[in-house]
Amino acid sequence: MTSANTFEARVSSGDRGPVIELTGTVNKAAKEPLEAAYEEAASVQGEMRLDFRAVDYINSTGIAVIVGLLAKARATGREIGAFGLTDHYREVFEITRLSDFMTIYDDAKSAK
Amino acid sequence: MVSWRRRTKAEAGEDKPQPGQAKRDVEIIEPIEIQPGDPLETVLVSMGRPVDVSELDLDSEALSTIRRAGAEIIVPLIGQGELLGALYLGRRLSDQSYSADDRRLLTSLAAQVAPAMNVALLVRSQQAEAEERERIQQELQVAALIQHTLLPKELPSVPGWHVDAFYRPARAVGGDFYDFIDLGLGRQGVVIGDVTDKGVPAALVMATCRSMLRAAAQQKTSPAEVLAEVNEALVDEIPPAMFVTCLYAIIDTAAGEVVFANAGHNLPYVRSSDGVVELRATGMPLGLMNGMEYEEKVYRLQDGDVMVLTSDGITEAHNPEREMYGFGRLMGRVARKVRDEDVCSSIVSDLEDWTGENAEQEDDITLVVITRTSSAELAASTFDPNPGEETLATFTVPSVEGNELLAIDRVVDAIEPLDLDLSDVERLKTAVGEAVMNAIEHGNEFNADLEVSVDVRATPAAVRVRITDYGGNKVIPEAETPDLEAKLAGDQTPRGWGLFLIEKMVDEVFTEQQNGTHTVELVLNQRGES
Numbered sequence: 001m002t003s004a005n006t007f008e009a010r011v012s013s014g015d016r017g018p019v020i021e022l023t024g025t026v027n028k029a030a031k032e033p034l035e036a037a038y039e040e041a042a043s044v045q046g047e048m049r050l051d052f053r054a055v056d057y058i059n060s061t062g063i064a065v066i067v068g069l070l071a072k073a074r075a076t077g078r079e080i081g082a083f084g085l086t087d088h089y090r091e092v093f094e095i096t097r098l099s100d101f102m103t104i105y106d107d108a109k110s111a112k
Numbered sequence: 113m114v115s116w117r118r119r120t121k122a123e124a125g126e127d128k129p130q131p132g133q134a135k136r137d138v139e140i141i142e143p144i145e146i147q148p149g150d151p152l153e154t155v156l157v158s159m160g161r162p163v164d165v166s167e168l169d170l171d172s173e174a175l176s177t178i179r180r181a182g183a184e185i186i187v188p189l190i191g192q193g194e195l196l197g198a199l200y201l202g203r204r205l206s207d208q209s210y211s212a213d214d215r216r217l218l219t220s221l222a223a224q225v226a227p228a229m230n231v232a233l234l235v236r237s238q239q240a241e242a243e244e245r246e247r248i249q250q251e252l253q254v255a256a257l258i259q260h261t262l263l264p265k266e267l268p269s270v271p272g273w274h275v276d277a278f279y280r281p282a283r284a285v286g287g288d289f290y291d292f293i294d295l296g297l298g299r300q301g302v303v304i305g306d307v308t309d310k311g312v313p314a315a316l317v318m319a320t321c322r323s324m325l326r327a328a329a330q331q332k333t334s335p336a337e338v339l340a341e342v343n344e345a346l347v348d349e350i351p352p353a354m355f356v357t358c359l360y361a362i363i364d365t366a367a368g369e370v371v372f373a374n375a376g377h378n379l380p381y382v383r384s385s386d387g388v389v390e391l392r393a394t395g396m397p398l399g400l401m402n403g404m405e406y407e408e409k410v411y412r413l414q415d416g417d418v419m420v421l422t423s424d425g426i427t428e429a430h431n432p433e434r435e436m437y438g439f440g441r442l443m444g445r446v447a448r449k450v451r452d453e454d455v456c457s458s459i460v461s462d463l464e465d466w467t468g469e470n471a472e473q474e475d476d477i478t479l480v481v482i483t484r485t486s487s488a489e490l491a492a493s494t495f496d497p498n499p500g501e502e503t504l505a506t507f508t509v510p511s512v513e514g515n516e517l518l519a520i521d522r523v524v525d526a527i528e529p530l531d532l533d534l535s536d537v538e539r540l541k542t543a544v545g546e547a548v549m550n551a552i553e554h555g556n557e558f559n560a561d562l563e564v565s566v567d568v569r570a571t572p573a574a575v576r577v578r579i580t581d582y583g584g585n586k587v588i589p590e591a592e593t594p595d596l597e598a599k600l601a602g603d604q605t606p607r608g609w610g611l612f613l614i615e616k617m618v619d620e621v622f623t624e625q626q627n628g629t630h631t632v633e634l635v636l637n638q639r640g641e642s
Contacts, residue, residue: 059546059549060607061549064608067596067599074600087535095616096609
């Protein structure tokens, strides 16, 4: 079921740095909450990681939001990683070459 | 009335004095018109012989002119009892009076000249008539060419609708016209009009009016405002005593809604399940005076409803007893259900029965018939079936943001029996989501009244999903590989991934634009079968 058109972003702490936990649908509506979470996470040292385990759908506008976030991080020299992507969205990150600019971890354990 | 004068010696090249002869000036008597009703005409016809000017005592303008010119004698040229012309002679060169022999000679001359002149006049008259006929024929050809050039070359083919039109010009070519304007987003403009007058002037006004309507229709969404704008522009352009009746309607082909305004044209009829109704909206014809406002009305056509637009060439056609065809008979004909719903032919056939065979058509005849056949036809309309193809689902979603998720769920349900690989299902979900989102945002511009149609079919070799919107008149960009470095550097917008993703997710993508719609076909091959 792909019908839940909602998104939430929550910041938590991991061993190596802040983690932004994404929940729901990543589309253009995710821009504001994700950027707010990024600003919050940016105050914490270490590699910032995006947790996609609770994400059910990412579309092209969601890809654009992630690109915007990545651009912001690169401008400040901040490293960003991601984990919890399904095989399909891992393929999408490879096709779009997002994976060339962020570390994609196989699972939460290796990411944290 | 033709008049004759004596040729001067100078004109004849005889003005050189002969030896022993004194040089003498010769007066020239200019041609003199005898106006119809001048008493001189009656007198000359009744006398029928050379007449001395001095013996005439008439209140005649022509006679006064003849006297002032110095004429002494008038020789009438009479043919079949009518005065064809006259010879005016001044005094003789010898200064002697005209003798009886002179008069007999002149009478004899007139008797020979008159018949020849009669023939010459007849030939000239026939030549003038032939030239006039040729001129009129050429003018009619020009008028017909203008009309033929500007009338639609083909009828709109809109899924769920059937459009038919009939146009037959009268011999004198009137100013009827009709037009179809694709306004995009599933809106179809329909125009029917009639210019007063006939021939080239009417055709030129028709061409001007048509161009103005087309321009205004692209700028304004209200038929009343379109007619008001065209009226303002036309008032300054149209010749005196000419005007244009015109009905302009915009049909929302998805909702069946007809918004219309009328500038004094015949009322359209709609045949619905409840009978025949007239679509009334008031307004003055175009081009008469500035500042006109037009009433705008709305009517919703249901499946099976038929809207008939006509020109007055139908209702004002006469039978041999000079009775008009009339609105009542037309309305009755519209009410009648006919075989194959060929309403155009039914009305034209009935009209021909009314006027009788070989009757000359009095005015242009124009008919436009629009039928809403089925509101559910859009989805399946342009899908060319492939051999062995099975329809898995056909549905629509309103053009509201987020409804691409509804479409994805419906497609996933539809392809479930195919037992596809999960990775293929996920790819198709992404491609469908992007294509439907484009249809909602770019094709239908988030107009909630417009629907995006989705058709899912499968063969053993492939799954085909066709997504159709109303963006048929828009330029669809080619999919390009996004420049991620430029986006990350802030040199490009982060967006622009949709078409790229669609192309990467499925095996083939086809696009098609026709009849105001835009369709994307996604083809996902079934692994191991293709």
